[in-house]
Amino acid sequence: MVREEFGRTAGRQVVIEKRLDGEELSLLALVSGRTIVPLQPTQDHKPAFDNDTGPNTGGMGAYCPAPLATPELLKEVEESILVPTVHALKRSRRPFRGVLYAGLIITNQGSRVLEFNCRFGDPETQPLLLRLRTDLLDLLEAVVNDRLEEFPEDRLEWDPRPAVCVVMASGGYPGNYAKGKVITGLAEAAKLPNVKVFHAGTKLENGLVVTDGGRVLGITALGDTLADAKRNAYEAVSRIHFQGAFYRHDIGDKALKAK
Numbered sequence: 001m002v003r004e005e006f007g008r009t010a011g012r013q014v015v016i017e018k019r020l021d022g023e024e025l026s027l028l029a030l031v032s033g034r035t036i037v038p039l040q041p042t043q044d045h046k047p048a049f050d051n052d053t054g055p056n057t058g059g060m061g062a063y064c065p066a067p068l069a070t071p072e073l074l075k076e077v078e079e080s081i082l083v084p085t086v087h088a089l090k091r092s093r094r095p096f097r098g099v100l101y102a103g104l105i106i107t108n109q110g111s112r113v114l115e116f117n118c119r120f121g122d123p124e125t126q127p128l129l130l131r132l133r134t135d136l137l138d139l140l141e142a143v144v145n146d147r148l149e150e151f152p153e154d155r156l157e158w159d160p161r162p163a164v165c166v167v168m169a170s171g172g173y174p175g176n177y178a179k180g181k182v183i184t185g186l187a188e189a190a191k192l193p194n195v196k197v198f199h200a201g202t203k204l205e206n207g208l209v210v211t212d213g214g215r216v217l218g219i220t221a222l223g224d225t226l227a228d229a230k231r232n233a234y235e236a237v238s239r240i241h242f243q244g245a246f247y248r249h250d251i252g253d254k255a256l257k258a259k
Helices: 071-091 125-131 134-145 187-189 226-239 253-259
Strands: 022-030 036-038 047-049 052-056 061-064 097-107 110-117 161-167 195-199 204-205 208-211 213-223
Touching: 022 052, 022 071, 036 071, 036 125, 052 061, 061 226, 071 097, 071 110, 097 125, 097 134, 125 161, 125 213, 161 226, 187 195, 187 226, 195 226, 204 253
Parallel strands: none
Antiparallel strands: 022 036, 022 097, 047 052, 061 161, 097 110, 161 213, 195 213, 204 208
16 A cells, blocks of 8 residues: 555545355345245255355356245245346336345345346356246236236246256366366266256367366256255266366255255
């Protein structure tokens, strides 16, 4: 600050932040004008390695629904966070239409907002959409055409089974990583029941699927229980291989341990 290394204005300011302890929770909602339709709660896993160690990433896996989000908690989030935010946008003549993604942390003093995004979340959307039975196109058209009130939350149809998504990443991610590694086993994984392999950092090269990003695949599975969904997802992961691949082994464990 004495040398003004960050400039005269910014370099003379100090920001003191309060540490927030708790578990993160993602709540995505469809919004159109004053109408808000929350989707099922999900929980992401940001750190790169097991037991929430290592550097933060874009997300190494997620599960839906998140037991952390009790009906009481969801009601509180909707009333104290989503509704005031959406109505403030409308009052300021910037009415929002689209997906409002609230990244929350649940502390012992209640819910706090870490961030808002105006998009679907990755990897939360993979298990979310694997469970959604209502036609997504109908919902999005209702958002655009201001007809979202035709789809109240209790009218959305969901697969009752939980879903787990495991991200397979390139070695070195979220730092430097190699590209162009051939991916094998995709067809074998796709044959497993209740499994969907979402491509992220991949591309076709000479007829082969190769890596082309840090987070390469989102292997997602349904199961009768959360433990079954986890088992099915990791069974699919075991069929897929590429040089340098790594993934977390504990996606969903927070919820399983809580039980």
